[in-house]
Amino acid sequence: MIRPGDVVVYTKTKHTTSPGPRAHDIEPESRGEYYTYVVDKYWIVESVDPDGIICRTRRGKCHRISPDDPRLRPANFWEKLFLRSRFPTSPQSS
Incomplete structure (x- = not known):
């Protein structure tokens, strides 16, 4: 169960x-200079x-993520x- 104010990754x-x-x-492509990789984002x-x-980043951007x-x-x-x-600060402080 995720609730408002929880920190998520x-x-x-x-x-x-x-x-x-x-x-x-990190995985290189079979041809070329590109890489496919994963980065963990820390949101609230x-x-x-x-x-x-609805999750907020440290810089204030909001993302809507499917619950599943x-x-x-x-x-x-x-x-x-x-x-x-x-992690960003709590939503009440912004």
Whole structure:
């Protein structure tokens, strides 16, 4: 159960020429210079409704995610403890 105010991790797949430092599961394409990789995004839940979950990034962007999206999961204890600076502040403070 995800509720407003919860911190979540969204696993986003990217496709570029140079993976960043937080990229993992990096796979080069069979031809060319591109790579497909995964980056974990650290968001906070703004609201939950039947249409989806509204999540906010640290920079204030909002994303609507399907409630059954397998790439969205609650942050675990260690992520909350050691990566707390990557999560946005609570929605009440904005």
